[in-house]
Amino acid sequence: MPLVAAMPGAVAQTQPDAEYNLIRRSYTINADGSMEIRYRKELKLLRNRAITAYADKGETFIEYNPAFEELTINECYTIRPDGSKVVTPPNAFVKQLPSGCADCGRYNGIREMAIVHTALEYNCIIVLDYTLHRKSGLLAERFNLQTDCPVKRYELDYPGMPDSMRLHTNLPQTINEPYMKRRVRYDVEFQIGNLPQYTAETALPEARNLLQSLKRETDLQTVTAIRDWVVDYVTLNKIDLARVDYRMTPAAEVFRSNCGTALDKLGLLAALLNEAGFDARILNESMPSLLEEPFVVELEIDNEWYDLTATDKERMVPALKTMSDLDCIKGDPILVCPWRITAKNPLTYDTILQPDTMPGGYLHYTLPATPFDNYYSPANLPPTRTSNVWIGEPLLGDGPALQYACRYTIQMPGHLRLVGGDRKIQYEIPGVGSIKVVIRKEGGKLLAYKELVVIPSEITPEQYSAFRRLIIDWESSNELMFK
Numbered sequence: 324m325p326l327v328a329a330m331p332g333a334v335a336q337t338q339p340d341a342e343y344n345l346i347r348r349s350y351t352i353n354a355d356g357s358m359e360i361r362y363r364k365e366l367k368l369l370r371n372r373a374i375t376a377y378a379d380k381g382e383t384f385i386e387y388n389p390a391f392e393e394l395t396i397n398e399c400y401t402i403r404p405d406g407s408k409v410v411t412p413p414n415a416f417v418k419q420l421p422s423g424c425a426d427c428g429r430y431n432g433i434r435e436m437a438i439v440h441t442a443l444e445y446n447c448i449i450v451l452d453y454t455l456h457r458k459s460g461l462l463a464e465r466f467n468l469q470t471d472c473p474v475k476r477y478e479l480d481y482p483g484m485p486d487s488m489r490l491h492t493n494l495p496q497t498i499n500e501p502y503m504k505r506r507v508r509y510d511v512e513f514q515i516g517n518l519p520q521y522t523a524e525t526a527l528p529e530a531r532n533l534l535q536s537l538k539r540e541t542d543l544q545t546v547t548a549i550r551d552w553v554v555d556y557v558t559l560n561k562i563d564l565a566r567v568d569y570r571m572t573p574a575a576e577v578f579r580s581n582c583g584t585a586l587d588k589l590g591l592l593a594a595l596l597n598e599a600g601f602d603a604r605i606l607n608e609s610m611p612s613l614l615e616e617p618f619v620v621e622l623e624i625d626n627e628w629y630d631l632t633a634t635d636k637e638r639m640v641p642a643l644k645t646m647s648d649l650d651c652i653k654g655d656p657i658l659v660c661p662w663r664i665t666a667k668n669p670l671t672y673d674t675i676l677q678p679d680t681m682p683g684g685y686l687h688y689t690l691p692a693t694p695f696d697n698y699y700s701p702a703n704l705p706p707t708r709t710s711n712v713w714i715g716e717p718l719l720g721d722g723p724a725l726q727y728a729c730r731y732t733i734q735m736p737g738h739l740r741l742v743g744g745d746r747k748i749q750y751e752i753p754g755v756g757s758i759k760v761v762i763r764k765e766g767g768k769l770l771a772y773k774e775l776v777v778i779p780s781e782i783t784p785e786q787y788s789a790f791r792r793l794i795i796d797w798e799s800s801n802e803l804m805f806k
Contacts, residue, residue, distance in 0.1 A: 339496060340373035341366055341380055343474040344448065350481040350515070356460040358515065361397075363452040366472075373472070374443050383438040383451055386421055388566045391458040394436055398452040401442040409442035423561040427582035433566050459568050461516040468509040469497045481513055521586070521605045523593035523620070524574045534599045542601070542624045543673060546631070549599060553592045553633045558582035588633035593620045606630070669728035669772070676735035676769065678805060686739065686805040690771060693729050701795045712782040712790065723756065724780045731771040735805075741769070742804040748796055754778060755789040760800045773800060 347363040366380065373380045387394045399411040421435040440449050468477050474494040494509065537548040560582055567584065574594035577583040583591065589605060596603035603622040619630045672693075678686035714724040741764055751757035756777040763770055775797055782790045 338369060339472045340370045340377070341368050341472040343367075343470065343472065343477075345476045345478070346468075346470075346474055347478040348480070349478075350462070350464075352460075352482055352515065357456065357458045358460065358462060360455040360457065360462075361453070362455075363398075364449070366449045368443060368445065368447055368449070370445070377471070380449075381440055381443055383436075383440070385436040385438070385453065385455070386433065386563065386566055387436070387455055388433050388568075390432055391568065392566075393456040395454045395456065396436075396438075396452075397454060398450060399438060399440075400450050401440060402448040402450065403442055403444065404446040411438065411441055415439040415441055421562060426558045427560045427580065429572065429576070429580055429582070430560055430562065430567070433562060457565075459516075461518060461569055462565060463514045463518060463569070465510070465512045467497070468511060469494055472496050479511065482515060483513065518569050519571070520607050521571055521590065523597060523603055523605050524590065525594075525597050527574050527578065527591075527594040527598040529575055529578055530595055530598055534595065538599075541673075545599065546596065546601065546622070546624060546629070547673070549595050550592060550631050550633070551636055553588055553595065554636045556581065557588050557591060557633075559588060559634060560584050585634050589620060592631075592633040596620065596622060669730045669774075672729065672731045672733075674731070674733055676733050676739075678739075681804075684806055685742070688733075688803045688805065690731055690801040690803070696798065696801070699794055699797075701791070701798055704791050704794060706791075708784050708787050710784070712787065714777050714780055714782065716780055723776050723778045725756075725775070725777040727776075728772070728774040730773075731769070733769040733771070735764075735767060735769050737767045739805040740764075742806055746800065748800060752789045752793070755782070755786050756793055758793050758796055760796070762800065762803070769803075773797065 343364060343366050345363065345365040347361075349361045351359045351361070353359065368374055368380060375381075385394060396416065399416075401409045401411070403409060415438060417437040417439070418434050419437055420431060421433055424430040424433050438451065440451075443449075464481070468474070468479075468491055473496050475492065477491040477494055479488055479491070488511065491509075533552070534549070537545065537552060539545045539548055557577065558581060562584060564584060564586060569586075571590045572583055572587045574591045577587045577591040578594075593603045593605055601622050601624075603620050606619040606621045619632060621628060621630055623629075672691050674691055676688060678688040681687050716724065741762070745763040746760065747762075748758060748760040756775065758776075759772070759774040761770075761772045775793060777790065777793070779786065
């Protein structure tokens with residue numbers, strides 16, 4: 324997909340693969356409390372890649388739940404370059420089970436309408452207009468007006484919408500390059516009706532044998548083992564929660580079926596922790612509109628409060644009571660950066676060494692991944708750049724844009740030796756940032772501390788080489804060799 328310029332001074336001349344002449348979304352509340360969601364797209368295909376490389380161009384997929392939703396196709400046809408219209412034939416509309424529901428019997432009633440558009444060629448226009456009738460008064464929506472191709476006209480209408488949001492013209496396509504600044508002004512979020520407040524179940528006797536097998540030496544290790552089991556062994560169904568009307572399935576049913584939505588898994592995790600003797604609660608205020616993960620369970624361990632999720636093994640951090648201080652972008656309470664943690668409150672990892680065997684009798688071990696490692700990677704950083712790298716607004720006041728720290732305690736056999744001995748990396752690059760890495764062995768434990776500071780909100784091409792050096796040294800310290 325060709326890129327559209329996002330930074331001042333950058334120019335993009337490449338023709339897009341396709342462009343929307345029109346996208347229209349409208350939401351109507353009926354007198355009986357039900358609602359109708361009507362969607363229309365008029366998409367012009369400009370290059371062969373739009374026809375062959377993207378399933379969402381030549382095909383459309385619409386999920387709905389026949390138990391309380393009805394789908395009506397109002398119009399579906401293709402306008403050929405000569406102006407003639409080819410109506411999509413009946414056999415091009417295929418009802419199927421969404422792939423995310425294949426391993427979860429409870430949700431086998433959900434359907435996906437796959438529409439295979441026909442008569443596709445250069446400069447044709449795909450027209451699709453459908454209505455989703457919801458027999459529900461609940462809906463939480465969050466999306467970005469931008470798509471992977473430009474939009475000439477975007478019309479939007481929902482209850483309570485400000486007039487300034489009703490019409491957008493000439494929207495550029497989304498940016499596919501990593502680390503480019505988000506265009507917050509294109510984010511849309513609204514809620515219809517009052518979504519439920521979720522309460523953690525206090526017991527789950529069916530899981531007592533499992534919990535006995537997951538018990539570890541310390542409470543923190545036990546909680547981590549329970550969380551890891553839910554993440555690894557309970558199949559995640561990634562359907563939109565609107566398809567289940569934002570209902571959380573009872574924990575016993577999720578446990579028996581071994582599958583569920585992110586919300587179902589959250590309820591199961593809370594019930595398992597409470598059955599194990601912990602006082603876990605679902606933090607409803609951490610998910611004001613249920614629009615994005617992570618959903619959070621909070622509990623106290625050794626006088627320290629922790630937040631954890633049922634879908635991510637990398638998040639197990641002391642609870643932060645001032646989440647607004649961690650918002651990536653002011654005014655966006657949903658997008659929270661878990662990697663923007665100060666050195667005073669580092670992420671803590673307690674694990675057991677499980678190295679990989681290497682030739683020559685060596686053992687290889689990689690430090691557990693953190694949210695930061697999944698976001699910034701040397702693999703996505705070319706040697707040079709001509710545009711800025713977006714880091715984010717300063718965490719607090721006039722401080723650095725990013726200050727991240729993590730501490731590891733790794734149980735390991737006493738006979739293993741760290742190849743090259745203890746490690747220490749520590750330096751500062753004025754105006755850019757600093758790094759500190761200390762790795763050493765003490766008895767049967769490997770202790771590691773890593774801290775990274777990046778000062779500017781945006782890294783310029785002149786600062787990029789120094790920034791890239793910091794990231795490379797950060798990741799290279801994750802790889803350890805033993806013998």
